[in-house]
Amino acid sequence: MLDRIPTLEDIQDCAQRIQSIIHHTPVLTCGNLDEVSGAQIFFKCENFQKIGAFKMRGASSAGTLLNDEARQKGLATHSSGNHGQAVALTAKMLGVPAYIVMPENAPSVKKNAVKGYGAQVIECESTAAGRQNMLDKVVVNTGAHFISPYNDYGVIAGQATAVVELLEEVPGLEIMITPLGGGGLMAGAALACHYLQPSIEVIGGEPKNADDGYRSFRSGKIEPLATEVTIADGLRSPLGDKTFGIIKEYVNDVVTVTEEEIIHAMRLIWERMKLVIEPSCAVPFAVVLQQPERFKDKKIGIILTGGNVDLTRLPF
CATH class of the missing domain: 3.40.50.1100 (Rossmann fold)
Incomplete structure (x- = not known):
């Protein structure tokens, strides 16, 4: 980090x-x-x-900064678009799991794109609080490292x-x-x-x-x-x-x-x-x-x- x-x-x-x-x-x-x-x-x-x-640049940068122990637990984020795909592909290229929290009303084409990179899609309520709450649960349950879309x-x-x-x-x-x-x-x-x-x-x-x-x-x-x-x-x-x-x-x-x-x-x-x-x-x-x-x-x-x-x- x-x-x-x-x-x-x-x-x-x-x-x-x-x-x-x-x-x-x-x-x-x-x-x-x-x-x-x-x-x-x-x-x-x-x-x-x-x-x-x-977004592929930022996701791959953050993912490759992790040490091996942290990386093996996987990468996680919340995203309805490009960042989710970027984290999913970064995880695939690093050979680690990816957990992408996506709003339940996100277009199926976007969900399928994330799944196509081998990531697990976890649906959440279509609110900022819903995203964050579900992400928190995913991180606690998996130990995956959260990669922020920008911050x-x-x-x-x-x-x-x-x-x-x-x-x-x-x-x-x-x-x-x-x-x-x-x-x-x-x-x-x-x-x-x-x-x-x-x-x-x-x-x-x-x-x-x-x-x-x-x-x-x-x-x-x-x-x-x-x-x-x-x-x-x-x-x-x-x-x-x-x-x-x-x-x-x-x-x-x-x-x-x-x-x-x-x-x-x-x-x-x-x-x-x-x-x-x-x-x-x-x-x-x-x-x-x-x-x-x-x-x-x-x-x-x-x-x-x-x-x-x-x-x-x-x-x-």
Whole structure:
């Protein structure tokens, strides 16, 4: 386990530790989207990552940090989406059990995906308290190690490796934008930029309908998540104390975008880049489109966080 804010050495060690587990994802550009936005954008395509999302980095980082004795008891988490799949696949690759607590109303396709990696799915009530109560029981009964979806320094170090790869491949970036939900990727991005290229402006993108990060950033303390009604379902998590501590120190700004702006940005990436991305992925590009004067002629890095989208429920 990592019990402090990751150093550059921690992140570099993590990159070495997980390199045989994860994909080194490509960086893509699109001249048409550069023209539309007025900026030069480099998309780090974590939609091509194992399990289809950046979450594989954090889960594998936290899992491989455990000693053999702790690891053999298995990995556990609560998740209705990408993180659950990431923990399940990490456990499979490490040869240990996985216990994934999922809401009873989670789509069967997501439950089956987790089961497909060999994990045991334990259903719970579809509330935050229901998730936590069931997870607590699982951990007590199995001794498995809980891997938080974001509020874990080992997870944060893993997410930072995506940004390290982008900075190594594309020199001279001026701005880095990631989506902001629970804050694991945002915190990792902020640390990577702080250590490797502190001149970069680090910005979080968030739905207006789930703007706890925006309000927390401005008040200086964690604000409650007032509503979760957003198409960007991957960003409906409240901030953690570990993630917010880093974000408050090293992120330059948080910008919110409307549901319409998210859908428009998502559609442009689908149409112009031929990439399958989740709505949450489109939020950083929506930020750029919302403020063309701010980002005009800037060299921008964007993390496309995942591509696990329900094709029967596309918003366009």
